[in-house]
Amino acid sequence: MATSEIQHTALTLHDQLPILQVAIPLLAAPLCVLVGQRHAAWWIAFISSFAAFVISCLLLVQVTDGSYISYEIGGWAPPLGIEYRVDALNAFMLFLVSGIATLILPFASASIGQEVPERNHTLLYSCFLLCLTGLLGVLITGDAFNVFVFLEISSLSTYVLVAQGAYRDKRALTAAYDYLIMGTIGATFFVIGLGFLYMATGTLNMADIAARIAEQGDNRTVRAAFAFILVGMGLKVAIYPLHHWLPNAYTFAPSAITAFLAATATKVAIYVWLRFMFGVFRPDFLFDVYTLQFIILPFGLIAMFAASFVAIFQRDFKRMLAYSSIAQIGYMLLGIGLISATGLTATISHLFNHGITKAALFMGVGALVFYSGSSFYDRLEGRGRTMPWTSAAIVIGGLSLIGVPGTAGFVSKWVLVQAAFEKGWWPIAALIVASSLLAVIYVWRVIETLYLTAPAEGAARREAPLPMLIPLWIAALSCIYFGFDGVFVVDIARTAAEGLLTSPTPLPLLEGN
Amino acid sequence: MWEFIVGHLNYWLFCVLMMTGLYIVVARGNLVKKIVGLNIFQTAVFMLYISMGKIAGGTAPIFPTDMNVDPNVVYSNPLPHVLILTAIVVGIATTSLGLALVVRIREEYDTIEEEDILHIERDIVTAENQSHGGAMGGRA
CATH class of the missing domain: 4.10.910 (30s ribosomal protein s13; domain 2)
Incomplete structure (x- = not known):
């Protein structure tokens, strides 16, 4: 390893990309408040999100071959210093999160004007940027405690963002409060788990922890750490029995915020799961394998069916989509539970594909709500005729949610079915298809409401404003694009999955530890 | 046996505090009391971290100003303490945000x-x- 002096002279702006990825939105957030003018704040938020997106693209092209970039904060070499480590998995997630943030902001500029009073806009953009910072930080860091800190940055700002829905419906406040209680319990469990890991290994660098656990093997402290991290992050992921906070938070948050959270927050939590279960604990740690196969996999299956059933009986479009999110998380858990490269490929590509699908659908709801004022089905009747562009985009999103061939949702479900067959577990493949049929029912209810009922009397043709329609259609078209050209997503997902399953090069161990 | 119980006193207290906090969060109906419970729960974790940094016979990890470190002196591990400084900040932010939400809930619902x-x-x-x-x- 080169000494820090040599590295300092060799650094160019290009080498600083990993830190800029997090620093730009972090510095832009207080700037929004200082400027204090809502249009300027929007521009700051948009430009910094776009900059983060460009950086994530630059990082992604460097690591698609399976290599990784290691960045030492302040020139302190890991494992003592904090390391930012970018590999195919988190570069791909950074791409998703910053891309969605850039896409949502133009949408937000139109939609929150109706949903949140103007005096709050500057602060809302500032919180949005903090949330983005937290999510990007969780993804990029290679230090376990850093994950906790960034997780709390994103969670705390998320609670504020959800509570902003209170100007439409006061239940947003209790939803945010519930989320705060659950989220904090989850994060605290996570930090207890990290404490046990530190006790067992004496280090906080994830690659270093992995190497030391592999060295000392299984013991009770490591098992306790695993259990706390599993449950703690499980609360943030909203795995089936721990999902209580999700439907209310998604239903009552402002539309743009729901679209952003649904597409990114739970996905980032699943990323942390993947990183800890495969990157830190390694699958040769048997406790890990048993837990994934006998606890996570069944919960995934239950989520796929139970949440889909509940979704069918909703009368509110937005709440229906929230339950469908829980069901879709079930597919991702299933991919994790299969513990194979193909299973993980399915999980990672579903993270991405479901992210853009849900972003499209929640933006669609936001556009409908813009005129109808609420997302109950009876208020949306006949919108297919009065808002044809919005409705068409919702139909595309809905098809992708079901997994119709030619849409993004199909590609990842197909890989998931392949993974099940690879293991010879054909009943699981049958269950995947069966639960997709439930998705047909709840998506059909939406299509029926939009197209097969008469619009309310005197309803004129009134399309949503362009700042909402353009991001909505970009998301909808990318659902189709990634459906026809699934190779891009699946290739990166496979590189990422293989990166998770092969052990990383261990860092040189420090003496005296 | 006695050694085991007394020697791990901090950890027993951690368990008791953690479960007390968690119980209050679950069992109390008053929103402010829930936040207090959450606070106790988080404080328990601070105790866990600080305990693990302590080394038997270790002194405060401050080197003498002339940097003549006596190799026979045992120092406690400062890293967990530093981590907990961060966690305390997170805890304060969570508590204040929670209480702010309770204030807003009381404005809208007229009850907590x-x-x-x-x-x-x-x-x-x-x-x-x-x-x-x-x-x-x-x-x-």
Whole structure:
């Protein structure tokens, strides 16, 4: 390893990309408040999100071959210093999160004007940027405690963002409060788990922890750490029995915020799961394998069916989509539970594909709500005729949610079915298809409401404003694009999955530890 | 046996505090009390971290100013303490945000008792079912 002096002279702006990825939105957030003018704040938020997106693209092209970039904060070499480590998995997630943030902001500029009073806009953009910072930080860091800190940055700002829905419906406040209680319990469990890991290994660098656990093997402290991290992050992921906070938070948050959270927050939590279960604990740690196969996999299956059933009986479009999110998380858990490269490929590509699908659908709801004022089905009747562009985009999103061939949702479900067959577990493949049929029912209810009922009397043709329609259609078209050209997503997902399953090069161990 | 119990006193207290906090969060209906419970729960974790940094016979990890470190002196591990400084900041932010939400909830609902809030929300849902649930036979 080169000494820090040599590295300092060799650094160019290009080498600083990993830190800029997090620093730009972090510095832009207080700037929004200082400027204090809502249009300027929007521009700051948009430009910094776009900059983060460009950086994530630059990082992604460097690591698609399976290599990784290691960045030492302040020139302190890991494992003592904090390391930012970018590999195919988190570069791909950074791409998703910053891309969605850039896409949502133009949408937000139109939609929150109706949903949140103007005096709050500057602060809302500032919180949005903090949330983005937290999510990007969780993804990029290679230090376990850093994950906790960034997780709390994103969670705390998320609670504020959800509570902003209170100007439409006061239940947003209790939803945010519930989320705060659950989220904090989850994060605290996570930090207890990290404490046990530190006790067992004496280090906080994830690659270093992995190497030391592999060295000392299984013991009770490591098992306790695993259990706390599993449950703690499980609360943030909203795995089936721990999902209580999700439907209310998604239903009552402002539309743009729901679209952003649904597409990114739970996905980032699943990323942390993947990183800890495969990157830190390694699958040769048997406790890990048993837990994934006998606890996570069944919960995934239950989520796929139970949440889909509940979704069918909703009368509110937005709440229906929230339950469908829980069901879709079930597919991702299933991919994790299969513990194979193909299973993980399915999980990672579903993270991405479901992210853009849900972003499209929640933006669609936001556009409908813009005129109808609420997302109950009876208020949306006949919108297919009065808002044809919005409705068409919702139909595309809905098809992708079901997994119709030619849409993004199909590609990842197909890989998931392949993974099940690879293991010879054909009943699981049958269950995947069966639960997709439930998705047909709840998506059909939406299509029926939009197209097969008469619009309310005197309803004129009134399309949503362009700042909402353009991001909505970009998301909808990318659902189709990634459906026809699934190779891009699946290739990166496979590189990422293989990166998770092969052990990383261990860092040189420090003496005296 | 006695050694085991007394020697791990900090950890026993951590368990007791953690479960007390968690119990208060679950069992109390008052929103402010829930936040207090959450606070106790988080404080327990601080104790866990600080305990693990302690090394038997270790002194405060401050080197003498002339940097003549005596190799025979044992120092405690400062890293967990530093981590907990961060966690304390997170805890304060969570508590203040939670209390701010409680203030807003009281403005809107005029109560901070969970049971009353649930009652009010149930009434809202019933009203919604009556006005929007036509397609589902009046209920959803």
